[in-house]
Amino acid sequence: MIASIGSRLGQAVLVMLAVTAIAFVMFRYVGDPVAMMSREDASPAEKAELRASLGLDRPAIVQYGDFLGRTVKGDLGISFRNQRPVVDLLAERLPATLELVIVATLLSLSVGIPIGVYCALKPDGALTRAIQTLSLVGISMPTFVTGIGLILIFAVTLRWLPSFGRGDVVQIGGWSTGFLTRSGWASLILPSITLALYQLTLIMRLVRAEMIDVLSSDYIRFAKARGLPSRYINFRLALRNALMPVVTVTGLQIGSLIAFAIVTETVFQWPGMGLLFIQAVSFADVPVMAAYLLFVGFLFVVINMAVDLTYTLIDPRLRTRRA
Amino acid sequence: MKRGLMALAGALAIMVTQSAGAQTLRWSAPGDAVSFDPNAQLDSFTQNIQLMVYDTLVRRNRKLEIEPGLATSWQIVEPTRWRFKLRPGVKFHDGESFTADDVVTTVMRTIDPDSRNKGNLATVVKAEKVDDMTVDIVLSGPYPLLLNDLTGIFVMSKSWLEKNNSMKPGNTSTGVTTFASTHANGTGPFKLESYAPDSKTVMTVNEGWWDKPEHNLKRIEFRPIKSDATRVAALLSGEIDMISSLPLQDVPRVTGTQGFKVVEDPSLRLIFLGFNWKPELYADPGKKNPLLDVKVRQALWHAVDLDAIQKRIMRGKSRNTGTMVAPPVPGYVADIDKPLAFDLAQTKKLLTEAGYPNGFKTGLTCTNDRYIADEQLCLAIAGMWTKAGIQVDVKTESKATYFPRQDRGELDVWMLGWATLPQMDGFSVLSGIFASRKDGYGGSNAGGMVIPALDDLARKTAVELDEGKRRALMGEAFKIAKDQALFIPLHQQPLAWAMRSNVDMPQFPDEYVRPWFAKVN
Numbered sequence: 088m089i090a091s092i093g094s095r096l097g098q099a100v101l102v103m104l105a106v107t108a109i110a111f112v113m114f115r116y117v118g119d120p121v122a123m124m125s126r127e128d129a130s131p132a133e134k135a136e137l138r139a140s141l142g143l144d145r146p147a148i149v150q151y152g153d154f155l156g157r158t159v160k161g162d163l164g165i166s167f168r169n170q171r172p173v174v175d176l177l178a179e180r181l182p183a184t185l186e187l188v189i190v191a192t193l194l195s196l197s198v199g200i201p202i203g204v205y206c207a208l209k210p211d212g213a214l215t216r217a218i219q220t221l222s223l224v225g226i227s228m229p230t231f232v233t234g235i236g237l238i239l240i241f242a243v244t245l246r247w248l249p250s251f252g253r254g255d256v257v258q259i260g261g262w263s264t265g266f267l268t269r270s271g272w273a274s275l276i277l278p279s280i281t282l283a284l285y286q287l288t289l290i291m292r293l294v295r296a297e298m299i300d301v302l303s304s305d306y307i308r309f310a311k312a313r314g315l316p317s318r319y320i321n322f323r324l325a326l327r328n329a330l331m332p333v334v335t336v337t338g339l340q341i342g343s344l345i346a347f348a349i350v351t352e353t354v355f356q357w358p359g360m361g362l363l364f365i366q367a368v369s370f371a372d373v374p375v376m377a378a379y380l381l382f383v384g385f386l387f388v389v390i391n392m393a394v395d396l397t398y399t400l401i402d403p404r405l406r407t408r409r410a
Numbered sequence: 411m412k413r414g415l416m417a418l419a420g421a422l423a424i425m426v427t428q429s430a431g432a433q434t435l436r437w438s439a440p441g442d443a444v445s446f447d448p449n450a451q452l453d454s455f456t457q458n459i460q461l462m463v464y465d466t467l468v469r470r471n472r473k474l475e476i477e478p479g480l481a482t483s484w485q486i487v488e489p490t491r492w493r494f495k496l497r498p499g500v501k502f503h504d505g506e507s508f509t510a511d512d513v514v515t516t517v518m519r520t521i522d523p524d525s526r527n528k529g530n531l532a533t534v535v536k537a538e539k540v541d542d543m544t545v546d547i548v549l550s551g552p553y554p555l556l557l558n559d560l561t562g563i564f565v566m567s568k569s570w571l572e573k574n575n576s577m578k579p580g581n582t583s584t585g586v587t588t589f590a591s592t593h594a595n596g597t598g599p600f601k602l603e604s605y606a607p608d609s610k611t612v613m614t615v616n617e618g619w620w621d622k623p624e625h626n627l628k629r630i631e632f633r634p635i636k637s638d639a640t641r642v643a644a645l646l647s648g649e650i651d652m653i654s655s656l657p658l659q660d661v662p663r664v665t666g667t668q669g670f671k672v673v674e675d676p677s678l679r680l681i682f683l684g685f686n687w688k689p690e691l692y693a694d695p696g697k698k699n700p701l702l703d704v705k706v707r708q709a710l711w712h713a714v715d716l717d718a719i720q721k722r723i724m725r726g727k728s729r730n731t732g733t734m735v736a737p738p739v740p741g742y743v744a745d746i747d748k749p750l751a752f753d754l755a756q757t758k759k760l761l762t763e764a765g766y767p768n769g770f771k772t773g774l775t776c777t778n779d780r781y782i783a784d785e786q787l788c789l790a791i792a793g794m795w796t797k798a799g800i801q802v803d804v805k806t807e808s809k810a811t812y813f814p815r816q817d818r819g820e821l822d823v824w825m826l827g828w829a830t831l832p833q834m835d836g837f838s839v840l841s842g843i844f845a846s847r848k849d850g851y852g853g854s855n856a857g858g859m860v861i862p863a864l865d866d867l868a869r870k871t872a873v874e875l876d877e878g879k880r881r882a883l884m885g886e887a888f889k890i891a892k893d894q895a896l897f898i899p900l901h902q903q904p905l906a907w908a909m910r911s912n913v914d915m916p917q918f919p920d921e922y923v924r925p926w927f928a929k930v931n
Contacts, residue, residue: 118810122817124582126452126529127828128842130850133529134817140583169607170445170580171587179607235639242647250643251635252609356635358609366608366636369779371810 095395099388104155106384110377111151118371119143120167141167143373154377163381164374168367173378176363182262183253184352184359188344190279192337195287200333203294204326207302218291225288234281234354241277249274251356278355282348286340290333297329335394342390346383433628433930435913437652437923438641442608442634447590448564449525449579454831457562458922462613462630463503464564464596467494467513468557472927474738474834474918476557480508480565480597489552489875490535496543500620502567503594503601510539515568515577517547524586525579530562530832532850552873554880555833562832570595599623599926600630608634625928645670645908651930652909654923658725658782664908676729677905678736678919679829681781683710683774683791683898684843686822687858693773693803693822700770701822707895709760710823711750713798714791714898718752723786727904733888734828734839736902738919740877741836741884746892749899757798769799773822780809781827782903788825819856826854827903831920836884840868844887844896863890 121138138144142153157164163173206215242250254270256263265271301307302325310320349361356362360379367375443459445451469479481494500508517537521528533553538546547556571577576588594602597620600613611632615623633650635641638657644650646667656664656672664670685701686692700706716730732749735742761767774795776788785806792804803822807815816824830838845851845868846860867887874880891897905921914929 116811118808119814122813123810124452124526126527126853127831128838128853129529130853131847132850133853137583142583165582165585165587167582168444170447170450170582170591176607235643238640238643238647242649243643246647249649250647251640251649252633354637354640356608356633356637356640358606362608362636369808369810 092392092396095388095392099385099392102388103381103384107154107377107381108151110380111147111154114371114373114376115147117368117376120371120373123370124167158381163378166367166372166375168370168372168375173374176375177360177378177382178261179263180358180360180363182264183357184345184348184361186265187275187278187282187348187351187357187359188341190275191283191286191344192341194279195283195290196333196337198283199287199290200294200326200330203291204298204321206291206295207298208321210299222288222291225284226292228284230281230285230350231354233284234277234351237277237281238354248276250277253358278351278357281354282344282351286337286344289336289340293333293336294329297332298325301325301329334397338390338394338397342387345386433626434631435627435629435652435925435928435930436631436633436650437654437925438633438635438644438650439654439923440634440636440638440641443605443611444607445580445591446594446602446605447576447580447588448566449519449522449527450581450588450591452527452529454921457564457832459611459632460564460594460596461598461922462600462925463594463598463602464566465500465598466563466565467560470561470834470920472916474920476561480513484557486875487546490549492547492549492556493540494545494547496545497620498543500597501618502570502597503616504567504570506567506569508565508567508597509542510545511568512565513537513545514539515571516563516565519566519571519577519579520563522579524581524584526581527562531559534559552875554871554873554875554877555835555837558833558835561834564596566590567595599625600627608636623926625926626930627925627928630925642908645910648910651913652907652915654907654921656906656908658727658904658906660908661725661727661906669911670908671911672906672908673915673917674727674904674906675917675919676736676902677829677921678739678831678834679781679827679903679921680731680734680736681784681787681825681827681900681903682734683900684824684826685857685859685897686819687860688819691772691822692820693801694771700764700766701772703764704894705760705764706766706770707898708750709757709764709798710795710800711895711898712753712760713757713795713800714900715752715794716749716900719787719790720901723783723790724901724904727906728782728901729904730901731899732892734843734891734897734899735830735836735888736919739830739834739836740881741839741888743885743888746889750895754798761799769801771801771803773803773805775805775807775812775815775821775823776825777809777812778806780812781825784825787900817854817856819858821856824857828854829920834920836881836888837868837871840864840871840884840887844868844891859896861890861894861896 121134124137125134142150166173166176169176202218206218209215238250241248252274253265254274255268256265256271257267265275307320307325310324348359349365352359352361353365364379441455443456444453446460448460466479467481468476471477480497480500482497483495485493487493496510502508514537517534520531521534533549535548535550540546574589576590578586580586580588580591592605599616599619601616603612603614605611613630615628635644641653642660645653661672665672689699691699720728720730730749732747774788774792776784778785788804788806792802795802815821828839841851842854844864846865847855851868864887867883871880871883874883907917909915912931916927918924
């Protein structure tokens with residue numbers, strides 16, 4: 088077990104090294120921070136001085152080494168755009184993104200699973216067909232279209248919900264939460280629906296397929312033959328077994344939701360890490376981009392590791408084997 | 411989920427749209443203040459926001475003319491020494507009195523080697539306290555634009571900076587971030603209450619402001635929204651009272667909605683095309699650069715149908731120009747503001763005379779995310795030139811990659827927008843664009859153009875203290891640019907804001923939002 092975690096951690100470091108190395112090669116194509124930071128009529132000497140003072144005149148490999156050296160010491164540098172330590176910026180934005188992702192995940196599970204079960208139990212129902220068709224739309228609709236559509240209906244036309252932002256937040260220690268205010272909850276509704284929609288359809292289809300699979304297995308047939316109540320068969324026996332892959336997918340999806348909430352956050356001006364990243368890209372803010380990618384790499388590695396470890400805990404057959 | 415549903419029900423019940431409390435202005439723009447430290451950035455929108463909290467020694471009035479601010483009068487003691495009398499009885503937001511020490515500290519903090527905006531006071535050597543209410547600013551040489559420069563220098567409090575250990579300006583390179591990056595203590599019309607980047611900045615009225623307020627605001631809530639569609643939606647849904655940048659395609663939609671209005675004016679920002687002045691073009695290496703011939707440049711100008719661009723692409727909102735500065739800017743000469751006529755026969759004639767009867771090949775590169783409709787503009791011009799028999803290799807790219815390339819002179823024909831800010835004076839065109847790259851001049855003369863007469867005029871203008879003569883020198887330079895077709899000026903960008911009908915917010919061509927002139931009825 089410990090050896091397994093050790094080798095996992097080793098892989099994690101390798102993944103993060105690779106992610107940041109690729110990022111540093113790509114930064115030179117993203118744009119030139121000096122051009123973004125200079126006055127409109129700055130002289131070439133002025134720009135050269137700024138470039139040198141930021142250390143951007145050195146080869147990419149040296150800059151990367153410098154970045155690694157500082158990162159190991161826990162220093163992620165200072166944002167070119169906001170002039171503040173990148174660590175502070177990320178810490179400020181993390182709660183917004185996490186709260187959005189948690190709500191979106193809960194939403195997709197609590198809606199996706201029941202619908203999936205229903206579709207599996209009534210495979211030929213008219214409602215099932217309608218849901219199946221709708222889910223195709225849900226899975227293929229780009230996030231920004233969904234987001235703008237929801238804004239137009241619920242914010243502009245009906246004026247029920249706010250169109251952007253987080254509402255009022257409450258500070259608890261270093262964590263800003265929108266869970267404790269009415270406007271915080273109201274602000275969460277549209278973005279979390281937008282973010283959850285894809286995952287919701289995914290879970291629904293997954294549950295449906297697994298349920299149909301499980302329902303046709305031998306032990307369900309035996310259970311039916313024994314005359315057990317269908318409620319018990321469907322929910323205690325079939326659904327529990329069908330949920331295993333859902334757990335895996337949900338775990339992995341949380342990672343992508345955090346990393347790819349960028350579009351949703353931009354549409355709703357949600358002050359999370361995705362918005363920070365997109366602003367950093369348009370300003371060629373190298374320290375923020377590097378730190379964000381490092382964080383996302385770390386996140387994926389950790390989630391993968393957690394999912395693997397959960398397997399070994401749940402499934403006894405995997406415990407003896409090395410992961 | 412249950413809680414989510416309850417929240418939804420709650421939201422439906424109360425209707426989130428809270429009615430605007432009287433005299434609160436809630437406004438939005440695509441950008442945000444990147445810092446509250448005046449010396450830590452060069453972002454014009456950030457400076458706009460800071461100007462609500464900070465005052466300057468001299469300031470711009472409703473007509474954008476320079477008038478006394480924290481300084482009540484000034485005189486030139488010697489060509490390199492300006493003496494400023496300060497306004498008595500002014501207090502900072504923290505209650506401390508404003509004195510000469512604060513001005514000296516502000517100037518010295520601005521010209522600190524680690525200051526990011528030291529270039530905005532490039533000619534200032536130091537500031538000296540004469541007495542509590544008098545300050546001398548010492549220059550490296552005679553310089554006519556000190557007042558223009560001072561309209562962008564925000565006066566900070568010495569005692570506040572000392573108390574919060576922020577005497578050194580914030581700077582990414584040195585790793586200094588200060589208390590002043592996220593807090594502000596000025597003498598301005600509004601006090602900074604809270605600052606949450608990309609989310610919300612709140613200001614409250616400064617009851618003790620030295621000037622008589624022309625606004626009726628108690629509170630300003632600024633909520634940046636990057637996405638255009640969301641920003642417009644937030645206005646129409648009643649969550650925002652005013653948005654300071656309305657995409658052109660949304661103008662009819664907002665004007666057509668009851669209870670909202672749009673204000674539009676041409677902005678100072680003037681869009682023009684510049685040329686490659688190297689011996690060969692990148693698009694056609696090995697041959698002589700046709701753009702070096704004035705006839706070819708004029709031919710290109712005659713081939714641009716500015717009226718069509720104005721009508722179709724800019725939806726009738728831009729103002730076509732024939733010169734390189736906008737009318738409100740000193741140095742503007744009305745006589746030369748008429749563009750060369752759209753005339754393909756003339757293009758053909760000029761090209762034949764220049765020895766290119768069958769056209770030639772050139773590149774044309776623009777941004778696609780910096781100016782209004784920049785990409786469509788570029789593609790349209792490429793189409794027009796193609797019609798005139800010129801082979802155009804057209805490319806558009808993001809500003810983040812475009813400007814470094816443009817700056818290195820890697821483009822044949824390029825697009826640039828210039829607003830002459832923060833000085834708001836034609837000199838910035840002469841020094842930054844017309845003069846060749848030498849001695850700190852020609853910062854944006856990326857094409858490698860060298861016109862000795864313009865180099866000469868730029869240097870003369872730089873030290874001419876007589877305003878009449880100075881404007882004549884600039885006029886001469888703009889005339890040379892026109893006669894030689896050194897650039898193709900296209901238009902002044904339109905500026906569109908949208909607001910609720912009960913908001914009265916004057917618009918300014920420098921695109922600054924000045925809520926101290928705003929009324930919410």
